[in-house]
Amino acid sequence: MSLFLQIIVNGILLGGLYSLMALGLALVWGVLNIVNLSHGAFIMLGAYASYYFFTLLHLDPFAALPLCMLTVFALGFLLQRYVLNLIVRGPMFNTLLITFGIDVVLTYLAQIVFSADFRVVNPSYAGANFTMFGATLPLVRALAFAMAIALTLAVWLILGHTRIGRAVRACAQNLVAARLYGVEPRTVYALTFGMGAALAGAAGDLYGVVSQINPYIGDPLTAKSFAISIIGGLENPLGVVVGGLFLGILESLTSLYVGSTYTDVASFGVLVLVLITRPKGLLGRTT
Amino acid sequence: MRRVGSIVFVAVVLALLLLPWLATPALIQFGTTTLLLATLAQSWNIIGGYAGYASFGNSVFYGIGGYGTAIAMVQFGLPFGIGILLGAVLAMFFALLLGLPVLRLRGHYFAIATLALAEAMTGIVSNLDIAGRNIGLVLPLRKGDAFFYELSLGLLALATLTVFWISRSRFGFGLIAIREDEDAAGVMGVNTTLYKALAFLLAGFFSALAGGIHAYWITFIDPVSAFDITLNVMMIIMAIFGGAGTIFGPLVGAVLLSSISEVLATEITGMASLFFGLVIVVAVVFMPRGLADLLRRLPGLGWRYFRENLWLHRL
Numbered sequence: 001m002s003l004f005l006q007i008i009v010n011g012i013l014l015g016g017l018y019s020l021m022a023l024g025l026a027l028v029w030g031v032l033n034i035v036n037l038s039h040g041a042f043i044m045l046g047a048y049a050s051y052y053f054f055t056l057l058h059l060d061p062f063a064a065l066p067l068c069m070l071t072v073f074a075l076g077f078l079l080q081r082y083v084l085n086l087i088v089r090g091p092m093f094n095t096l097l098i099t100f101g102i103d104v105v106l107t108y109l110a111q112i113v114f115s116a117d118f119r120v121v122n123p124s125y126a127g128a129n130f131t132m133f134g135a136t137l138p139l140v141r142a143l144a145f146a147m148a149i150a151l152t153l154a155v156w157l158i159l160g161h162t163r164i165g166r167a168v169r170a171c172a173q174n175l176v177a178a179r180l181y182g183v184e185p186r187t188v189y190a191l192t193f194g195m196g197a198a199l200a201g202a203a204g205d206l207y208g209v210v211s212q213i214n215p216y217i218g219d220p221l222t223a224k225s226f227a228i229s230i231i232g233g234l235e236n237p238l239g240v241v242v243g244g245l246f247l248g249i250l251e252s253l254t255s256l257y258v259g260s261t262y263t264d265v266a267s268f269g270v271l272v273l274v275l276i277t278r279p280k281g282l283l284g285r286t287t
Numbered sequence: 288m289r290r291v292g293s294i295v296f297v298a299v300v301l302a303l304l305l306l307p308w309l310a311t312p313a314l315i316q317f318g319t320t321t322l323l324l325a326t327l328a329q330s331w332n333i334i335g336g337y338a339g340y341a342s343f344g345n346s347v348f349y350g351i352g353g354y355g356t357a358i359a360m361v362q363f364g365l366p367f368g369i370g371i372l373l374g375a376v377l378a379m380f381f382a383l384l385l386g387l388p389v390l391r392l393r394g395h396y397f398a399i400a401t402l403a404l405a406e407a408m409t410g411i412v413s414n415l416d417i418a419g420r421n422i423g424l425v426l427p428l429r430k431g432d433a434f435f436y437e438l439s440l441g442l443l444a445l446a447t448l449t450v451f452w453i454s455r456s457r458f459g460f461g462l463i464a465i466r467e468d469e470d471a472a473g474v475m476g477v478n479t480t481l482y483k484a485l486a487f488l489l490a491g492f493f494s495a496l497a498g499g500i501h502a503y504w505i506t507f508i509d510p511v512s513a514f515d516i517t518l519n520v521m522m523i524i525m526a527i528f529g530g531a532g533t534i535f536g537p538l539v540g541a542v543l544l545s546s547i548s549e550v551l552a553t554e555i556t557g558m559a560s561l562f563f564g565l566v567i568v569v570a571v572v573f574m575p576r577g578l579a580d581l582l583r584r585l586p587g588l589g590w591r592y593f594r595e596n597l598w599l600h601r602l
Binding site: 087090105189 | 516524572
């Protein structure tokens with residue numbers, strides 16, 4: 001029983017990070033209708049930013065979180081403002097292809113600049129644990145989980161209760177009407193994409209603390225973020241949290257009871273099932 | 288003009304047929320790879336270009352074709368000809384089985400579902416004993432690159448003829464109608480479910496044959512490379528770069544992009560993939576409808592063509 005509890009706790013901790021990873025992708029997808037295949041590359045860049053803040057400036061990865069977010073935000077903002085805005089109203093293929101191209105460029109730039117070696121962000125408290133409800137929690141994973149949930153809530157508040165959040169939602173609902181009410185979509189799109197990138201940067205920073213970094217970590221993370229966005233649905237950030245936790249727990253359970261080689265089969269199998277039976281996500285309204 | 292065109296066409300076909308007796312081994316190998324990629328791009332063209340369904344799952348059929356061939360030859364000692372047919376039949380069976388539920392989804396959702404199928408397939412096959420788990424299978428060796436080259440050329444010709452037939456048949460018009468507006472197509476009496484399933488089936492058939500040839504040629508198959516998503520993205524890029532929904536677009540795209548990445552890989556190793564990514568980004572921005580459209584309209588428009596494209600889809 002305590003093993004089962006431990007597995008569930010591990011899954012929840014993993015799921016918190018997953019939710020943060022997927023949140024940026026879901027935001028961009030829901031508002032801009034762009035499925036950003038370079039999302040994983042943004043996560044990778046966030047992880048490297050955290051690594052360099054840590055090794056060169058001796059900044060704690062949790063303290064460097066805003067800086068990582070800002071770095072990747074800037075990249076995302078500029079990409080959307082000057083490249084993606086050019087094709088954003090084009091057919092779906094083209095947005096998929098161009099973000100794939102960006103993904104390739106970022107991945108191989110990272111390989112050239114950062115080299116393909118594995119990196120770890122290793123603060124002094126990396127090995128610390130604490131016990132809660134009879135389960136052992138690694139400190140960094142628990143902190144990462146708390147940060148992920150806090151950021152998710154922040155996004156929910158920003159989208160729901162601020163001027164810029166209302167502008168973003170207006171663009172998602174009806175671009176023409178938003179324009180008539182004085183929203184400048186070029187900037188709002190760039191801000192939204194930047195926000196998605198910043199969330200990826202935050203996820204990357206936290207990913208760097210709990211796992212190893214190399215230039216190729218992006219693609220599987222993009223695929224996972226997809227799965228979570230679909231399972232949770234694109235309608236609100238809380239759905240993504242549900243999707244992330246669901247996937248985290250599912251993967252933990254699968255690796256214990258079926259075998260760790262089956263985790264991908266389970267997560268993507270569930271994704272296909274959800275798509276076919278509940279295309280609006282687990283929490284989405286069925287029509 | 289028409290006569291010149293057909294003379295050039297015959298010359299190109301002859302040159303392609305005779306290539307193994309004229310070229311260096313390296314060029315024959317490059318040719319075989321390009322022909323297989325062109326076949327994949329052409330088979331994606333059926334479901335993606337004509338029916339407008341952005342399938343990221345064609346590499347599933349490629350992998351199944353390869354594995355079907357490998358299992359038949361290694362585990363049951365069957366000859367290659369029967370093995371590859373078994374692989375193709377298996378892939379068509381999967382195309383129907385997976386296609387009927389998945390083809391109900393539209394747009395991004397279809398793309399993601401097929402992507403997930405490819406990911407799940409890697410996991411399933413790396414747990415199958417008969418497929419050699421995650422180590423893979425080693426196929427019997429057959430010497431002679433010319434054999435594989437001619438086989439690939441034949442397969443590409445077959446795929447292209449099929450697309451040619453599609454482009455002027457009732458079936459093809461049905462697919463185009465589905466691409467333009469699926470609901471309207473249904474109302475006009477197109478059996479959309481049947482047409483989509485058939486297109487998926489055809490795409491699966493040709494991808495599987497390409498996978499079988501590739502596995503036997505390389506004499507090795509493993510789950511990660513057999514169900515590689517990058518391969519699927521490659522075929523999409525090639526088809527769209529050349530012009531999706533045209534007969535020769537995917538072929539031209541495959542040949543051009545393969546040549547570019549081959550030259551880049553030999554000239555500037557390490558930077559090749561970087562430039563490949565840049566080519567994709569620039570191509571999507573400046574020629575979003577592919578080379579076929581570029582060739583048709585560039586002579587009349589000149590630089591204005593690129594400027595128009597720049598303004599076409601911007602916010």
